[in-house]
Amino acid sequence: MGEEVKLHGMWASPFSRRVELALKLKAIPYQYIEEDLSNKTPSLLRYNPVHKKVPVLVHNDKPVAESMVIIEYMDETWENNPFLPRDPYERAMARFYAKFIDDKLLPTLAKLGRTAGKEKEETIEEIHEQLKVLEDELKGKQFFGGQRIGYLDIVAMILVWLHLAGSITGQKVLSTEKFPLIYEWIERVMKMEVVNECLIPEEKRQDWIQLAQRAPKSASN
Known part of the structure; x- marks a missing residue:
């Protein structure tokens, strides 16, 4: 199926970078959107209205926020190269x-x-x-x-x-x-x-x- 994956991140954020690593380990094609945290994009504010922070993963226009939540979402959505143990x-x-x-x-x-x-x-x-x-x-x-x-x-x-x-x-x-x-x-x-x-x-x-x-x-x- 056609899938659209975007990542709103920031170059100096270890949390954003951990999601990038997870995406690369899963070999998931994605569009990266660099955020200026002093001037956040309307998209970031719309996708993460609660915390207004990066990273935010947008999968088929559905946003997921917080790095560990994102990684677990990815692991359940894309089953190749699993991150979490089965046990x-x-x-x-x-x-x-x-x-x-x-x-x-x-x-x-x-x-x-x-x-x-x-x-x-x-x-x-x-x-x-x-x-x-x-x-x-x-x-x-x-x-x-x-x-x-x-x-x-x-x-x-x-x-x-x-x-x-x-x-x-x-x-x-x-x-x-x-x-x-x-x-x-x-x-x-x-x-x-x-x-x-x-x-x-x-x-x-x-x-x-x-x-x-x-x-x-x-x-x-």
Whole structure:
């Protein structure tokens, strides 16, 4: 059947980029629409009137918002290259750790740029505790999804962004010594062409850091 797929996104949004990665892993043709979040298009406001954020996937004129909801929608709509495990318990755990990343790790990372001194040290310690949870989840696995990239790997791409940010700013909260399994995973996924297509281009990474430091929390999800 003829299908029309559009993605409203923003180049510096890891949430938008995770949906792009999912689309590419599923080999779904799509039209990408870049949004200026300071001057949002009428289409974005119409398709996502509740949050007014990117990303928004529009499938045959039906909008789906929020990155994890979009990825699950895609997995149910296009059955090739499934992201979520078939086993109900493993599927529940993938969702659990994905929520852990978005609800726990990301807000703690966001605090890092707003703290100094002892508070900054405490924030880094909290980040390390949360990263240890993900390190343990990788034991005995090539990917979070097992032997191939899956739902939790797509959500966990924020770890690759964290690695890139540390390389630019010199503030490396993610170290090889503390988190060897996460580093091996980062090296493994960064060898995948489809992953590199969805990362910030090298020439724009400094702009991305500056934008991330002043971007409102509500910019994307």
